[in-house]
Amino acid sequence: MSMLVVGCSQTELQRPAAPIPAKWALAGETSSFDASPAHWRSFFTDPRLRTLLEAALENNRDLRIAAGRVQEARAQYGVARADKMPTVSLGPATGTAITTGYNAPMLSAFYELDFWGRVSGMTEAARYSYLATEEARRAVQLTLIADVANAYYEILQLDELIALLRAAVDLREHSLELVGRGRDIGATNDNEYLQMSVALESSRSGLAVLRHQRVVAGNRLDFLVGKTGVAVPEGKALEEPSFDRLLKPGVPSEVLLLRPDVMASEQRLRAAHANIGVARAAFFPKILITAGFGTAAGGLNSLFAPDTTTLAPLVSLPALWDGGRTSGGVAAAQAREAIAVAEYERTIQQAFREVADQLSSRDSIAKQLRAALANKAAQERRLQIAQGRYDGGVTAYREVIDSQQDLLVAQQSLISLRRSQLEAEVQLYKALGGGDSRVQ
DSSP, X not given: OOOOOOTTSOOOOOOOOOOSOSSOTTOOSOOGGGSSOOOHHHHBOOHHHHHHHHHHHHHOHXXXXXXXXXXXXXXXXXXXXXXXXXXXXXXXXXXXOOOSSOOOOEEEEEEEXXXXXXXXXXXXXXXXXXXXXXXXXXXXXXXXXXXXXXXHHHHHHHHHHHHHHHHHHHHHHXXXXXXXXXXXXXXXXXXXXXXXXXXXHHHHHHHHHHHHHHHHHHHHHHHHHTSSOOOOOOOOOTTSOOBSSOOOOOOHHHHGGGSHHHHHHHHHHHHHHHHHXXXXXXXXXXXXXXXXXXXXXSSGGGTTOSOEEEEEEEEEOOOSOOTTHHHHHHHHHHHHHHHHHHHHHHHHHHHHXXXXXXXXXXXXXXXXXXXXXXXXXXXXXXXXXXXXXXXXXXXXXXXXXXHHHHHHHHHHHHHHHHHHHHHHHHHHHHHTTOSOTTOO
């Protein structure tokens, strides 16, 4: 990392080069235009999901905690920035002493001459720490958006699976009734009736499991939203388009720097760099200018004498020998900066990996969906053939049961893949930084 040294002032930090490839393996053509995905309000098109996201951003407690930390960091920055201004108090100025008689309060002022950048370094470090906290809040917000969306898609999946299995239970109850009538007249045997009964009870058991999962998923969504009973409009089904467009990843060196976690890591690096200047300033004298304005008296007769003004410098010299404490402070600050550089580079590498993983996931799920659609169509045709063969007395009802079960599995797999496709796009949106999530 190159530095430019000017006198005793703190050097300018140069952002480390991103230790990542120039593009993702599955990105295709990229351009800077695609570097940032859209804001969540334009990215998610489901009106029900939008309402839930708005409620979550207003009520979620994790986000409130993160916002509180931002307020705390902002206040700490204000404290550090106040050190650059004079301090005014009521009382004798430093160095003013009246040993006899009486004294009247004086207005005292103190101001440090920041020749070596100690105060400005502390202020900059506090500012960068505040900015890092703000980016951390954005990261919490982005995670919340993704979690609410994924919880919502899980509920959509479970609702469709419940509807599918409920229809299967109804069908098998009707089939069991038909098989029972056939057994009564000798058209079917006990084995076929038992096979149908096993299939029915298996479906009932699966339906009970799904209903429990639906309750748990609803509770989780309520927890993320932060309140219950949110009035929501009608939403979209899983197979309906939920996004205006598929995300394009853009150029890694551009898009990843927009991620809140990367930006927070960079701000922490800048704070660590500023603290080196603070540590180095300990080698130089600390110069305070003190001034007193008011009245002072040696006795009651002169209590209200003409105004008295004092002005004096106060120089605090560094220790001639401190056992290496000051130099150790500089070394520690430099070590913390080296750690911050490594953490910054690791954050970028992790961000690159997450995008690459989601691009691969999206590509894989798209291929699986095409195969699942073809399989569902084939299973539907197979059931038609099996039903026809049974109606014609060619085969036993077991073939129909097997065909129904295989079609049910194919339908369930398709529903799960549609949810996975939506979640993959949401996770890619999160990995790319979620657009300008600072806009509410």
